[in-house]
Amino acid sequence: MDDRLAAINLSPFQLRNMLKTVVIIIDEHFDILYVNDAALAMLETGLKQIHDRKFYEFFLDDGIERSTFEIALRHQEDFSETEVQLCFKDGRSVLTDITASCFEIDGQRMMLLEIKQIDKQKKITQETLQHAQQEAARELVRGLAHEIKNPLGGIRGAAQLLEKELTDPEQKEFTQMIVDQSDRLCSLVDRLLGPNSLPQRKWINIHQVIEKVRSVIYADTLHNIEIERDYDPSIPDLYVDPDMLQQALLNIARNSMQALKSDNTESARIKLKTRIERQSVIKGKRYGLSALISIIDNGPGIPKELKDTVFYPMVTTKQNGSGLGLSIAQNLTNHHDGKIDVVSYPGHTEFTLYLPIKKRHE
The missing domain is CATH 3.30.450.20 (PAS domain)
Structure with a gap:
């Protein structure tokens, strides 16, 4: 030797x-x-x-x-x-x-x-930890939803029965208020739980979905935010639910728009980018090919104290925000065996959806 x-x-x-x-x-x-x-x-x-x-x-x-x-x-x-x-x-x-x-x-x-x-090692460790934390958070929300919806149903039913016994229209307004607020809380709980239907998958060019998202956000921006496109035309068709995927991308894009507007960012810009990555690791499983869809803005970035909890429900920096947009986007992406990665610092925030590319015979 x-x-x-x-x-x-x-x-x-x-x-x-x-x-x-x-x-x-x-x-x-x-x-x-x-x-x-x-x-x-x-x-x-x-x-x-x-x-x-x-x-x-x-x-x-x-x-x-x-x-x-x-x-x-x-x-x-x-x-x-x-x-x-x-x-x-x-x-x-x-x-x-x-x-x-x-x-x-x-x-x-x-x-x-x-x-x-240490990007790759850190990402794998963070993904494993965050996935476990998010699963625990979802189980907690499911349990709370069950405990909230049952009494809400009873309150709503009692208000309706009471309304039938009342003759004064002014008093009926109060019972109707109880019914309306019960419905509002029930709707909020349903949104916390996320989509409960299975994805309706079909083979589709992913850029068709992204273009629909681009059209929506372009109309919403009132031309104050520049929308850029940087597509990789070599990405094959994906077996996805286009409506679910569109909703996930739209939630992220609207989050970017709100961040740019609230910060009054000069030369505000959102970039839609697609790429292919080989040998991606998604939730501990390796895929030969994955499609990457990135939504990039030049806004203020995510506050440091929120970076680890940005996908949790009810987490938001916006005054009137529900904090459900990114949580729902992640749930919709999970339905496609994918993941969402985020890199953020002042002047650059990039959300990237990783979607496994499967062959038609699979």
Whole structure:
């Protein structure tokens, strides 16, 4: 074994470029002195283009905390940070763990950055946890719905019987109010439970569904929000319920519209995008091909305190919102063995539906 190891003659430069971990060396002015191949891939640039560029030039102003690096370089203090969201100026965002090591050569202060992308591992862990939490929440809602609807039926029936005994029209108004409010609460409970019918599937071009959604939101925006399309025409027909899927996409799109309007976003924009992804993992199951439908807006982003609960029923930041739109969208997507993924930071919110692509003989 020792002889075989000795025969592997790799230079330190070759070894660094074989690493999947991003390695970057910067000086105290944030000038980039060295990058390995993994760093070039993450920054999506070439070796010639990296020279004479500052490290922070690749990121949005809130995409990297410059003061953390400045203090560490000034005091020559190493640090590590986990789950750091790096937001690039080209609209990309990656979740990373960062380790910074400070050193000095010939009186020049430098910092070695080791950046490890953890998006995929984090997503799988989050999806498993969120799926379990959402299933528990749904079971809780089902139990509460049963306990609420039974007495509501009794209250409604009693009000109707009482109304028959009354002769004064003014008193009948009160019994009718009881009936109306009982019906309203019953309707709210039904909406909390989500759709109770099975999907009526058929083979359809997914872009036909998206175009219907685009037409609806285009009419609703009163031309104040730009609607962009970026479709992949190679996506084959999907075996889906077009009405359910349209409702799911419409709920997400309306959520984006409301966020843009409430924030008074300048040059407000919603982008509808489709792509194909190979070897997607959806709820722990691997699919060879999946269709991705993304709804992207340039609004304020989802508040940090809501990111983990955004799909729960009754969770909303809107004054008059019911908080059911995204919850219903997720239930409808679950009926198609799919999932909804969300990436959000200021200026960019992207909801992506993952739908398995099945062959006709399946």
